[in-house]
Amino acid sequence: MTKVSNVASQAGVRARKVSSTRVTSMPHARDAEATQKRILDAAKKEFAMNGFAGARVDIIAARAEANKRMIYHYFGNKEALFERVLEDAYADICMAEQSLKLDHLDPKTALETLVRFTWQYYLDNPDFLTLVNNENLQRGVHLQSSEVLPVISRNRLNMVESLLARGEKAGVFRSGVDAMQLNITIAAIGYYYITNRFTGSIIFDCDFMAPDMLKKRIKFNLQTITRLVCK
């Protein structure tokens, strides 16, 4: 739908432009940075909506209100653009995580805050999930050479490790909980629900995104994690 109408309107602009001399569609100001940002935003949306193979470079250009040539000029090719979009998406979640100040909270509250944050981030940024899914569909080829990624995740792992240590010391957490496994599980119980919301809604015949369903889910997830970690 969106794709078709976008293509149509672009074609329309072209047609009009041929007929007279630039009455329509004033050209964009010369701003390299802004153009790149428009392209990245458009690409993120298009890749998230249609996957790498399903995404169309022409659509990205149209949505970015940029010329397709600009994409190749700034980013090289479709694949490199996808890599950039992915890396930026990981960088975003990393930045958001770093604004969490778990040290100021008691261990159990901190743990709950982390679970809630993770859940809310996924809810607010479904594109992130789709991009990650896509990258895994492609066996991780685009991130293999990334230098940003291991750094990002190191942060998160450290955060959970120190939280676990603190809770254990305070006598509220069990000892011997594996930080990496916990990390994965906190992500999993939110991620799975949200990425599989479409098949999930069909299977269980209910709207996975309905407010009360979301409330039930986060409540259940908090229970899952606290029962797993707390004494």
Add this chain to the structure above:
Amino acid sequence: MTKVSNVASQAGVRARKVSSTRVTSMPHARDAEATQKRILDAAKKEFAMNGFAGARVDIIAARAEANKRMIYHYFGNKEALFERVLEDAYADICMAEQSLKLDHLDPKTALETLVRFTWQYYLDNPDFLTLVNNENLQRGVHLQSSEVLPVISRNRLNMVESLLARGEKAGVFRSGVDAMQLNITIAAIGYYYITNRFTGSIIFDCDFMAPDMLKKRIKFNLQTITRLVCK
């Protein structure tokens, strides 16, 4: 890689066939059922490997050692073929689930059996996960009209519901555990780990599929679920 070499070999067969009279590539016996099965198998692999948009009908035909026309004859078009593959995949897991006889086991063992089964099924059938991911990338359009799906999941839900009731009655399970949420969580903690094994391996700098990593994961998952459900 695989794609390219397949295409090349197919082209080679064609070229040879033109030159002389069928010395090469003995044609397949006329067996409609077998051909359909070969097409479905090939399609499953191709869709799982490359997603719906990335999958190539020509590759499916080549891998099925069938003519492309047969695909359109038996399945209509690419989309209908994908739907069929998806439905079959769900039917497969359903059949596997039905061979589980949880009633014969004490509640806790039954619960653990279910967690292990789910995990093992995902491990043995990574294609299933990829297909489901793909369908969700496409917002569930292909399964919306499916009649098989709700039936399948009803089975699983019933299984968990009666297990929970039995365990509660026996005094080993907590009361008030939501069967649907539990179902989702049991799936999630296995599914997420496996579908995200590529980015996961990069992020945590270790091989998610290494035998000892898999052992750690299933152990952790069993803990997660038993601590959640048992008193």
Add this chain to the structure above:
DNA sequence: ACTGCATATAACTATCTAGTTATTTATATA
């Protein structure tokens, strides 16, 4: 004001791809 360069645009192309058409061939049945 001039000029070199980065930014932007439009039009083009080689290739790929889903889907078709035209034709051949095996097999079951009368």
Add this chain to the structure above:
DNA sequence: TATATAAATAACTAGATAGTTATATGCAGT
């Protein structure tokens, strides 16, 4: 054995798509 029909094949096509070429234009530094 004759023949109707289902199964299979090869060759083709219209449209789409990633990536290019050729060209224009605004702007910063002189």
